[in-house]
Each structure stands twice: as C-alpha cells, then as structure tokens.
Amino acid sequence: METFKDIIQSDKPVLVDFYAEWCGPCKAMSPIVTEVARNLQGKARVIKVDIDKSQAAAQAYQVQAVPTFMIFQNGAVKWRHSGMLDKHTLMNMLEQYS
Template sequence: MTEVKEVSESLFQGEIMESKLPVLVDFYAQWCGPCKAMAPALADLALEYEGQVRVVKIDIDAAPGIADAYGIASVPTFLLIRGGEVAARFSGAQTRSKIAAILDTAVEQRA
C-alpha cells in the first residue's frame, strides 16, 4: 500500500493545477469516519494508477481556503482535476470500483 500525498495550500497550484497527469483530490478531515474508511482503497488506487493519475489528499481544516474556493461542504468530497479544470466531482464514501471507473475514464481521455 502506498501513501497518498498530503497537499497543503502552498503546494496546491504546482502539485495539482499544473500537473501533467490527472489528479484525484480527496478532501477529507481527521475527524471524518468515512474518510478514514476510504484511505486504504485510495492508497491502493494510487499504487495501481501510478504514472497515469496522481492521488492526493487535502485536509479541509488545514486548508480552508482551498475548501472554500471549491465549495467543499461535506467530506469526503473528491475532485478529479485535469489540465487545471475540475473534470469530475463526487461526495461521500464511494466504492473502490466506482472511483476506479472514474480514473479509467480520465486515463482514456488523456490518451
């Protein structure tokens, strides 16, 4: 299992918006049970899609400016950002297969 990289507000532009790869951003909170439950699946997906899609996480309590800018009202919320634009958005605990299907689409569109 690989570690999903934590991105701070100061690294957001370079790590996510300027990424050459699509980026799945997990907006989470330390106190969020569903967020913790999803962590192993996200780490697995980060490893499976390594080199094709980046998987990162942002703590909404540590980066409130980014959470506000993207209208994050609940956690977990996921954004798929491609070319600096939000390509997909979904909230709540998700199955690994649903997230994988979204990542597959991102990889196909990039090809």
C-alpha cells in the same frame, strides 16, 4: 515545494481527496484511496487535502461535506463526488481521464 495549484495543472488526472481527521467515512475511505493511488501509479496522481489544515482550498472548491473527491486535469475540475465510493468507481473515473 509544489503547491496545490502546481499539482492540479498536470495533464495527468489528479484525484484530490478532501477529508478531515474527525470524519468516520473519510477514515473508512483512506485504505481505498491508498490502493487506487498504488494501482494507478504513473497514470494518475492522488493527493489528500485535510480541510481543517487547508481551509482556503476547501473554500475555493466549495467543499461542504467530507469526504469529497475531485478529479482535476490541466487545472480544471473534471469530476466531483461527495460521500463514500467503492474502489472500482474511483478507478474507472480516473481511467476515463488518463
């Protein structure tokens, strides 16, 4: 099974959506994140990480607010944003690295 570490080592950009089930803005962002993933299929990867189930990952990257979005490439954090975003901003950020 692929680990978080394996996934973020990709040379393609990986958007990580750190979220929580109880978070209203996270729920609002969910369809946007799904659409971005669909639009960038093959160019970038999108994964969701529940901070309550993956506390180690959330702590390792000092995620203190949800949603927090991060773009990883070759294991390095290339971009980070906490809070809601529109689809175009997310797409543009990922396209810069793909």
